[in-house]
Amino acid sequence: MRLSLPSTTRRSFLVGTAIGVPALLTHGRALAASDPFTQGVASGDPLPNGFVIWTRIAPDILAPDGLGGAPDNIPLRWEVAADQAFRHVVRAGDALARHAMGATVHVEVDGLQPDRPYWYRFIAYGVNSQVGRAWTAPAPGAPVQAVRFAAATCSHWELGYFSAYRHMARDEDSRFTLFLGDYIYESAGRPLSREKGIVRSYGDLPEADSLANYRRRYALHHSDPDLRALHAAAPAIAIWDDHEVQDDYSGIWSEDPALAPAAFVRRRQAAYRAFVENLPVRLSRVVHGQQFRINWRLQWGTLAQFDMVDGRQFRSPQACAAGLPSRKGHVAPVDCADFDDPSRTYLGFEQERWLYDGWSKSHARWNVLVQNLLVAPMTFASPQGPALWTDSWNGFGAARQRLIDAMVSSRLANPVTLAGDYHSFWCNNLFRNFDKPEERPVAAEFVVSSITSSGPPEGYYKAAMPNNPQIRYFDSSHRGYMSFDLTPARLDARCMAISDRADPRATLSVLHTASVAAGTPGLA
Secondary structure, eight states: OOOOOOTTTOOSSOOOSSOOHHHHHHHHHHSOTTOSOTTOEEEEEEETTEEEEEEEOOSSTTOTTSSTTOOSSEEEEEEEESSTTOSSEEEEEEEEEBGGGTTEEEEEEOSOOSSOEEEEEEEETTEEOOOEEEEOOOOTTOOOOOEEEEEEOOOOGGGOOOHHHHHHHTOTTEEEEEEOSOSSOOSOOOOOOGGGTOOSOOTTOOOOOSHHHHHHHHHHHHTOHHHHHHHHHSOEEEOOOSTTTSTTOBTTBOSSTTSOHHHHHHHHHHHHHHHHHHTTOOHHHHEETTEEOOOEEEEETTTEEEEEOOSSTTOOOOTTOTTOSOOSOOEEETTOGGGGOTTOOSSOHHHHHHHHHHHHTOOOSEEEEEOSSOOSOOEEEETTEEEEESSSGGGGHHHHHHHHHHHHHTTOSSEEEEEOSSSSEEEEEEOSSTTOTTSOOSEEEEEOOOSSSOOOOHHHHHHHGGGOTTEEEEEOSOOEEEEEEEOSSEEEEEEEEESOTTOTTOOEEEEEEEEEETTSOSOO
């Protein structure tokens, strides 16, 4: 079924036919304002037999009700092809863009061949969407020899352009993108002021604290051509951190002690719903009635197991916050009892069991933990003596010990952890006993810098490095992302830095490289 647009917006031609990755970078900019696909297209959650494809119909992206100015139940056609020109369409069907899902569409495509590219598009109002490229995962047990992937985090709209996303999209060899959290920022807009570090404004958008306002914040991000290009170029695998809801929240506890948990949970559920609506996640996996579960496990043949976990929803309260005016992360003395309290959990005990059970059964050559915050401890000097930052695994020291003990007891092959949040690049070693760095590491850790968000004070952190030998590399002055090449023999990581977040044409360079050799835990 086709609908007719008003005569002022009717298109007499189709766009988005045979397009390769380089063309995807400019195609979104060429679409007229009347095009129904203002939010682009995306794919995600790859499996050996398929993936999710996503789009949103939003002619008025910032409509106050968060529904994008679209009528309800808009019919769309979707197509998946084995070639860019869509001469060989292998799957097709119909879907509805419904107000109940914020005018988004999620299609769980199956019946495809493993470990190969496919191209997809949507059709609405007689108009073809931008074309996206997706990639299926290898078959179970397939002897995969290599995979490249990228990781990104912390894209604050106000603080810069998303040039890093554009450069990520240009890498045609990258099979998928890991979004490690802070995909949006919930905070209220501020006046445009380069003197304050603000590059572009939220305009009149209020703080995202309701379903409508969270939807509008995602809509603003998806208006960015570089983010749309990245989503069209490769599948997305996304977890959340705090700014998708509220800065530094922990479990059911708001950063504001005056906000009761029941009230905060209502806000949190609205935020989770908007996340699920606006990212290409597999609804059949994530949505459980009124609950949302983002942890899942991806097998990439025999080469790697990727475990995605939720590091916010099931946490205990922020550590060492009693009597403070805010529950935000802060520096607290190392003798705070919360740090080593075994009753405290970072992942939630149910999710811990799920993760550790999966590790005990893993036969993968590499095991990559995809999560949101720094695992390695980082001790600072303070007037009260040595101190730790609470809004990281530091604040859940006993839970961190369980995590590392599980890596050891399960004899997990070549464990590696990824993290975001810190707006800086880190390459770390993880030890079973962090007070004995002369011991053999258990795992390597890589922390990804931000797409735009400002880094922590570099001098303060570097002054602490002599007392933190587990930190092998640190840089907080550059924005960017990380790119990884994984083979049976090694993992190679590259810290990719953009020249200037305030420049929409920022260039890209390799800031630092690090490697992990199979069979030798920790950094080479």
